[in-house]
Amino acid sequence: MQELMKKYLRYLPHRFCAGCGNGIVLNCFVRAIDQLKLDTDSYLCVSGIGCSSWIPSPYLNLDTFHTLHGRAIAYATGAKVANNKLNVIVFTGDGDGAGIGGNHLIHAARRNIDLTVLLLNNYTYGMTGGQVAPTTPHASLTSTSPYGNPERPFDLCKLVEAAGATYVARWTVFQPRALIKSMKEAILHKGFSFIEILSPCPTEYGRRNQLSIRDYLNYFKELSNPQGNGSKIPLGVFVKKEAPEFCMQLNLIKMKAQGKRGEKID
Amino acid sequence: MEYQTFFSFFRIYLSPIKKYQEDYGILMKPGRYLVLGDIACAEGAIYAGCSLFAGYPITPATEIAEYLSRRLPECNGYFLQMEDEIASSAAIIGASWAGAKAMTATSGPGFSLMQENISYAYHTETPIVIVVVQRSGPSTGQATYPAQQEFYQARYGAHGDYESIVLSPNSVQEAFDMTIRAFNLSEMYRLPVILLMDGAIGHMREELIIPKPETIQIEYRYKLGDPQTRENQILPMGQFGEGHKLLVTGSAHEISGKRNYAPEVHSATIRRICSKISNASDIIEIESRYLDDAKAVIISYGISARPAYGAVLALRKKGIKVGFIRFKTLWPFPDIILQKLMNEDINHVFVVEMNNGMAVREVQRVIKNAKIISVTQLGGVIPSMESIIKKVEAQMECKN
Numbered sequence: 001m002q003e004l005m006k007k008y009l010r011y012l013p014h015r016f017c018a019g020c021g022n023g024i025v026l027n028c029f030v031r032a033i034d035q036l037k038l039d040t041d042s043y044l045c046v047s048g049i050g051c052s053s054w055i056p057s058p059y060l061n062l063d064t065f066h067t068l069h070g071r072a073i074a075y076a077t078g079a080k081v082a083n084n085k086l087n088v089i090v091f092t093g094d095g096d097g098a099g100i101g102g103n104h105l106i107h108a109a110r111r112n113i114d115l116t117v118l119l120l121n122n123y124t125y126g127m128t129g130g131q132v133a134p135t136t137p138h139a140s141l142t143s144t145s146p147y148g149n150p151e152r153p154f155d156l157c158k159l160v161e162a163a164g165a166t167y168v169a170r171w172t173v174f175q176p177r178a179l180i181k182s183m184k185e186a187i188l189h190k191g192f193s194f195i196e197i198l199s200p201c202p203t204e205y206g207r208r209n210q211l212s213i214r215d216y217l218n219y220f221k222e223l224s225n226p227q228g229n230g231s232k233i234p235l236g237v238f239v240k241k242e243a244p245e246f247c248m249q250l251n252l253i254k255m256k257a258q259g260k261r262g263e264k265i266d
Numbered sequence: 267m268e269y270q271t272f273f274s275f276f277r278i279y280l281s282p283i284k285k286y287q288e289d290y291g292i293l294m295k296p297g298r299y300l301v302l303g304d305i306a307c308a309e310g311a312i313y314a315g316c317s318l319f320a321g322y323p324i325t326p327a328t329e330i331a332e333y334l335s336r337r338l339p340e341c342n343g344y345f346l347q348m349e350d351e352i353a354s355s356a357a358i359i360g361a362s363w364a365g366a367k368a369m370t371a372t373s374g375p376g377f378s379l380m381q382e383n384i385s386y387a388y389h390t391e392t393p394i395v396i397v398v399v400q401r402s403g404p405s406t407g408q409a410t411y412p413a414q415q416e417f418y419q420a421r422y423g424a425h426g427d428y429e430s431i432v433l434s435p436n437s438v439q440e441a442f443d444m445t446i447r448a449f450n451l452s453e454m455y456r457l458p459v460i461l462l463m464d465g466a467i468g469h470m471r472e473e474l475i476i477p478k479p480e481t482i483q484i485e486y487r488y489k490l491g492d493p494q495t496r497e498n499q500i501l502p503m504g505q506f507g508e509g510h511k512l513l514v515t516g517s518a519h520e521i522s523g524k525r526n527y528a529p530e531v532h533s534a535t536i537r538r539i540c541s542k543i544s545n546a547s548d549i550i551e552i553e554s555r556y557l558d559d560a561k562a563v564i565i566s567y568g569i570s571a572r573p574a575y576g577a578v579l580a581l582r583k584k585g586i587k588v589g590f591i592r593f594k595t596l597w598p599f600p601d602i603i604l605q606k607l608m609n610e611d612i613n614h615v616f617v618v619e620m621n622n623g624m625a626v627r628e629v630q631r632v633i634k635n636a637k638i639i640s641v642t643q644l645g646g647v648i649p650s651m652e653s654i655i656k657k658v659e660a661q662m663e664c665k666n
Contacts, residue, residue: 041509058513058525063506066515068386074353078360079506081344082318086507107349250344257339
């Protein structure tokens with residue numbers, strides 16, 4: 001791990017709270033790209049605003065692009081189209097990716113652009129102090145739902161699948177090995193890849209809902225047990241299929257437009 | 267029947283494009299054309315080396331997107347129609363950091379949506395070009411009518427401290443020339459540049475003369491690792507995928523990109539970014555005529571400068587000595603140049619614009635020793651020559 005740290009991280013320690021899942025995801029991601037052995041210059045890590053967006057920026061020693069709240073996927077789309085060779089990974093959260101940035105999420109999935117979106121779902125807006133999010137379970141307590149959340153949460157995997165994503169998975173930070181494997185698959189997959197990672201937030205969400213970090217881990221353990229997880233939140237890879245990728249389509253259009261003139265460019 | 271009518275319209279509309287494609291290859295051949303202002307702007311972008319456009323349909327800027335969706339793939343570029351203007355402006359910033367010269371085009375409502383991203387572009391010093399074809403607001407307003415109401419939004423619309431470059435064309439020819447200039451300035455200064463057109467110029471067909479490509483000066487940003495450096499504290503720009511391990515962030519940062527909230531670091535960054543523009547001498551362009559013997563002067567910009575100039579000529583024929591000033595650069599505001607242009611005999615200054623009086627406030631700030639009269643035209647209408655003449659005559663008689 002010392003070696004990996006030197007190779008891929010700008011500096012440590014990170015500033016995540018005790019019990020936060022961000023460190024585990026950072027760890028898993030570093031291991032995944034180390035095992036993939038792709039050119040590290042080809043990685044571009046884009047993030048928005050929120051706790052999860054601090055995973056790549058400033059810690060990862062790769063090209064990192066810390067953008068605006070909710071807009072990471074839109075920035076990533078521009079960068080990926082302008083330079084198709086980049087391996088673009090978007091780190092986002094539930095508020096960032098599904099709340100303010102929900103529109104960009106579904107449209108990127110619809111285009112099937114070759115991005116890898118790692119969405120950390122901690123059920124709340126952690127950075128601003130634990131407000132109700134589009135993924136907060138019904139009736140749970142947050143700083144802006146003191147009487148219990150009146151809304152119902154998103155099922156993000158179903159949403160993204162319906163929008164047209166070609167790789168969709170959900171894991172918890174309790175399953176690092178499966179998560180690393182899935183990250184590698186998602187990065188190599190040609191098309192829109194989406195991994196929802198359930199992550200604990202004991203500081204903001206757990207505190208108000210009497211969930212200690214131990215309760216979180218037990219809950220994730222229960223979810224990850226195939227026998228004990230009947231009607232609850234399913235985990236695993238839900239979609240893995242081939243479909244025309246957006247950047248390739250754009251390059252075909254270029255050839256079509258240039259072919260008409262009978263000249264070949266590039 | 268209906269389909270055929272539509273089809274024939276479409277063919278007429280697109281026929282010039284098809285002609286360039288068949289006859290002239292990538293760039294429109296030098297020569298004289300009769301085209302829309304929007305298309306002149308789009309063709310200017312291609313001449314300037316734009317390789318990615320991201321946009322969202324909005325009247326009266328849609329033609330720029332339509333034209334580029336056809337032309338950019340021909341010229342080895344990419345056209346993206348995004349889900350909204352927020353995503354459009356985000357995508358061009360992403361593309362710019364990936365090495366492209368990128369542009370978007372919109373009108374007032376879309377420009378409002380882009381402001382947060384524009385602020386990000388100022389802080390991360392990202393070269394992008396935003397074309398705003400102004401229409402009559404507020405809100406949906408008179409969507410198909412022209413106006414000049416984004417004079418202040420183009421300067422102060424986004425949050426935070428920054429200085430901006432805003433250009434204002436008043437003909438189809440200038441839509442072409444100034445689009446190229448906007449790209450050049452954005453690359454030279456490593457900042458977003460706004461081309462503030464209006465619906466009248468965007469939707470006007472007029473002569474466009476395309477000069478020989480070799481006579482057009484095209485600028486490129488200095489990249490990280492290049493031996494040359496620019497003056498004026500303009501930093502070389504890194505590019506994703508080239509091994510620089512860039513740290514790009516909208517948070518307060520050091521020159522390296524590392525986040526740092528220290529008061530002295532952030533204030534130094536802001537002052538450096540602002541000084542790039544406030545210390546520059548080659549940004550401001552201004553047109554002035556008949557000022558030597560002028561007793562009064564009419565100031566205008568954009569489409570309203572055309573009837574204003576007509577009024578100047580007509581008034582001079584009547585023997586009233588009126589001068590003419592047109593801002594080609596709206597921001598940075600030409601404070602010093604404007605003061606120098608004012609001679610002591612000028613005691614009336616008329617500011618003609620298609621809003622409720624915006625540029626007139628800046629003129630009031632700069633010119634102290636003359637009476638300043640705001641000539642405004644609302645309702646999505648270009649002010650008529652007669653209305654300007656009437657206003658000038660009324661004021662001048664008053665004085666006499």
